[in-house]
Amino acid sequence: MAGLGLALPGTLMQRSVRCGWPGCRCHADPPELHGPYWQWTRKRAGKTVSRQVPDDQVDDYRQWIDNHRRLRELVAELEDLTLAVADQRAGRHAPAR
Ligand SMILES: [Zn+2]
Structure with missing residues (x-):
């Protein structure tokens, strides 16, 4: 088992996102979202943890x-x-x- 190396639960997916700038094109109509970016997500004790990869x-x-x-x-x-x-x-x- 130790031969496996690093291990991580969860899933990897691509997501397009909105930023926090109200005047940005991602808030326009129609919106031009940023990305897509890769995101890793997992659930732990009912909480979803995610980070951009x-x-x-x-x-x-x-x-x-x-x-x-x-x-x-x-x-x-x-x-x-x-x-x-x-x-x-x-x-x-x-x-x-
Ligand atoms: Zn934006």
């Missing part, structure tokens, strides 16, 4: 998100294996009838 870091984020998915799969396999081992031990230690 520089173009040259998008591949890294993809890799980290991939790693995290793989990590979740490995944890699920480990849980199944652990239950199987627990069952085996229970069988071995069970009193003879």
Whole structure:
């Protein structure tokens, strides 16, 4: 598992945004939004956390998100294996009838 490297939950998406300048073209009619920019988002304890991702870091984020998915799969396999081992031990230690 340690061989996976960095890992990150969440999703990566492209978003077009409005800025805070009232006179900007992004507030015009029709609006010309800024971007699209890459944005990473995740939910943690009911709160959404997001940050803008520089173009040259998008591949890294993809890799980290991939790693995290793989990590979740490995944890699920480990849980199944652990239950199987627990069952085996229970069988071995069970009193003879
Ligand atoms: Zn703007």
